[in-house]
Amino acid sequence: MIRFLYLLPISIVSILGISQGEERVVSYNREVRPILSENCFTCHGFDKDKREADLRLDTEKGAKESAIVAGNAKASELFKRIVSRDPDEVMPPADSIYKLTPSQVETLQLWIDQGAKYEEHWAYKNLKLPAVPDFGETGAIDSFLQRTWKEYGVSPVVKADPRVLIRRLSFDLRGLPPTPEEVTAFENDHSPTEYARLVKRWTESVEHAEHQGLLWLDLVRWADSSGMVSDEPIATGHYRKYVIKAFRDNIPFDRFTREQLAGDLLPKPTWDALVASGYNRLVKTNSEAGVIEKEALHALKGEHVRSLGTVWLGATTGCAECHDHKYDPISARDYYALGAFFDDLIEVGVYQPGDRRAPIHYLHNEPVNMEKDRELSAIVESLRQELYGIDADAKEIVDWEKEFINQSNATKKKKGTVDWPWVPAALPAAKVIKGDFTITPDGRVTTAGTGELHRHSAGEFLSPDPAAGKAKGYYVEATLDPADTPELIAVQLINGAYGRVGWHQEYHSTFYWGPKDHALLKKVYPWLDPKNLVYLGDLPEAGKRVRLDIPANKIPKMPYATAGMAWLHVGGKVTWGNSGYHTDPHHTFLNGSHTSLIRYWWDLPLNRDDRNKFPTLVGSSIRMAKKDRRPIHEKVIRVAFAESKRPDSAVNLNDLLRRLALLRRHSETALVSKTGPRKTPRLLKR
Template structure:
């Protein structure tokens, strides 16, 4: 305890070298200027959706005064007179101070419109109150790439669109960031790991030798070919589809899903086209002669939470499962909140309750039990397939032959015992027969014990054999009904399989469309959402925020795109070029927009704190997995093993005990398993790994398209005191001590930050080392408590001092933020 207090005191004292980062609030969209035309999509619709649509929108059941403000014709007929605010009842209501007349009314608990917002409405009405078809529901219409920009910003279409928008707003982009910073930034963004000093040196050499542009492209290609790319990109997808290792809810049984996770990683590394990626997950089991990979991908349909038998009625459990599947498809592929229409028509988007249940019908016919029947053997619930290797198959077949042989022999013994006992009962040679029966029974018990051991041995072996839960249709089609108020036991009209009416029509091979038809509809050329939603997520992963900030919601309640023409260009380009994800990533990160410096003056941050104009690089908090992985990587401790069952790094005792209903206790793995990348960490929904959730990782109960980003004291305490992170600091200290003494500070600083320390930083480090060395020299017992300390006092002091220095470096701002 004394050592821990001292470490905390020392690190706190010297952490003054860590810059303090103030988080910035995301601003509301800036209103159009006085001399600009007001845009309905950009300026007016978001305000109407936020304050008006809940009572005057698409949902006929909640509509008041029979007034619709989401459509032009009824709005103009009832409340808005184009060109005249004086004759518009809508205008009179939104400027009124009378509580009986003002809109939104006080009981709606919506804030009144601000002066700036009222000015927007006034100018919009005076300009003719023109409505526009909602941008997200129209097929992307790529505009020509702008040519009226600086020549250096014409080589990449991303830059041309961004530079053109900046020019219109009389703003200028920031200069390109330092090359070292860019190498680190791109490495964290593309593979989720920092570059090594050797990699940085090589890129600097290439920059000198072949020029920055060629060196940069070579570096990006290298990152995209790294197997670490797939591990990093898969993590975003696993959040989106709520992948976990347990069922969630109540008993939270283990569920064997790691084969799906491994397939996602391989798919990104092999650059599987997004159209194929989508189709395999939605309907891999329905493809002609599906491969094992395609069947494995169909586990997407089984990633939802599932309750235990006896906890609810099976019919209710089934309904919840299907709703969860529709929600996943809607969030992941459409970027819509279709689940909001399960009880009534959507209040903001043109999604009817019938639309919801028409989509529900596609996922209402799986041949799978709606609940978990007891503790599932090996985490498997039918239907599933084996993915055993040829060697594993051979071993299992050998086990099965031996078990069958042993069982046959036992059956023969049972028959012989019965025969002998019958003879004994008849009075024939009772003494001899009783002795024989006794011997036979003893042999039977012995063989049964051997059989039990053999089965146990097979079971242990089978735990390491990969399996995949898969989708499978029932032979007899289950009918789907519209459910009154969304209650599972109140069916009304029968509903056929179909897609929402406001989107392009579905083409079907038969009178009863399948999930395969649905997948083809999603990737059809005229679909307005699929490519936009996918491109926006990739942009978010690389730039910190999507062009549509509300990545999960492209509907009326979402945010409009900051650069709509750029989004449409990228969506169309993505589709036309084979849904090639690596190509898209490269297009974005080779742009000058991506390579800007994040440094800007105070005015720029005040005017655009959310960086919606893209006039600089965004600076943001790194995700939990990236923070943990870089500490393991820099320390030299990271295990490179890929794929396989999830692993359990150490965590505080008693966490599982506090939530379990089945007596589970957390048993940490040992050795290299605890040092694997975070994507392989066991994810228990009832108690996710605290090292991740403290740093904003989701529980994966629901689909998450974008994580929250916070900066809290508990995060600082975790990174400072977590045993695994402190051990990593000790390992890193030993790496540093292997370097010549005059190179140690530079090596340590560069390994962690990607930069070389300046004179002031070197001086601070030297002072910190001197102070720590003096402390440990005067209290050698503290130094001896450092892991793997030796009997040599001097070496222990040096190791202890460098361990605390390493821990201090690990807690610097740069290890927690992408710059």
């Protein structure tokens, strides 16, 4: 069981300190290896480039070929050299910084005479329970300790008083001091079984699980931010909860291992197993400009191998990234073979600021919603495979590209503007500053009390549509409740620049309908700039769905592009419909032809630098000469072609994605592992 692992170092040290019989039995791992490692392995060890006399003392085979005669130290060349007084023969050499002490020479002689038995490093040996020495009715660990104490002629200190004892126990088991009440109760209870009861109670507590889990989280390099300069928050909180729960439930260590390394690959994985697979996502990631994607992915592989070696093998593996390990039996081939186990992971070398960092798992408070999420996700994946797995010959795609270009050219000649719904009526998530917020099939319903200006926004997001910054005016659809009519309604355009810690520049233009001199508009809010208030008319008629326009000539000039929208009102109830902007017909053609492609593109962990150019990406990819196209351009074209051939499937997919987004609007996220497409081996020319 997991918690017993933390007792292993104590028992191993005790076992290794045992001597049997009158003659001391020399342990290679405990006594001989440190001597050879410090004084001999530099010239006669793992490093073949520095090895001298073609002699290896780090392996039994190499040592016994010529240097050691097992059972006879005086006949062994190794022993002759270390006791020689000839400066040309003695080892270590006379001019070396290394010198053997008489005690070390005696240890080596005794070890050779006893057969010069090599041992595997303790990290690679199979664990097996030793025979417990008989020292009365003490526990197993105490028996080993008492035997070693007896060997060295030492005695344990006197028994601690209750106050000291309970403090030691509390810090060991919980990492916390005991409360005054616990100390008093322990001092007043003289029952011989009270200590054991206290141990049992505390080892079953959540504080004990948190204390033990902290050690594990340190080992696996857990953090709730991405590291590097950007150091953005990442969804690793549920992995931490998983670790604490695992220690609390005392699950078997083999299961604990499988769920973390490959929880997503288990047949019908549980939610815990999926969250546990987030272990593979505990790596430093980058979102800085100038980082090379492939170089960053190579660094991620190194993190996986190093962590696996440290946590599960008890050995360092990083040295073998460049050369065979100098001390541990790990070659460069072993290093990259270990790394190959992680090649199936979907990983991204370079993220954009604010990226959601898929793949992620959504966790719901209600089990029924968890099952709905699983069912809808499976249907979406199946429909995607059906839609985008369309088989078409090259000529058919070329003909479609020509047709696309002809239609695109035709729209460029059209005059005027058209409406483009930037924020749809059924927005799946929003941030409410004050008031209530619900979603219906007709739109977003907000309810607000009187005497305060209430605001909700479509999240603060990086401009998902660059054309919004070049809009020729904006519009919003709204329905005022006749039974609960607001005093004032308003729409905000959010302009800003997004940095590594969020918005470092943010500006708001507020357009309102209602009383021109409403007192609340003069009140100071962090998201309301009185200098950028624009009055656009009276409150619209209640009970009717109305369209409210924001003309381009009424929009104040801002130093940054428009990146979002927000909706405000004082009192009453409002149902907000589509919100968007006026744009040219050509932009509408490019976007309207590929509604689900936008979402599909955001799911691709590739070429994130291009995603802000997406409104024209399809057109530019098609117009690009074939010799200049990258794989991602071909991917975009194939996806757009598939949607044009199966528009009904594309509509169904969008509907399912909308339902899934609505279901997930109150869920929490966790980074998880997921297998990606099989990678093609690359053979480089000599």
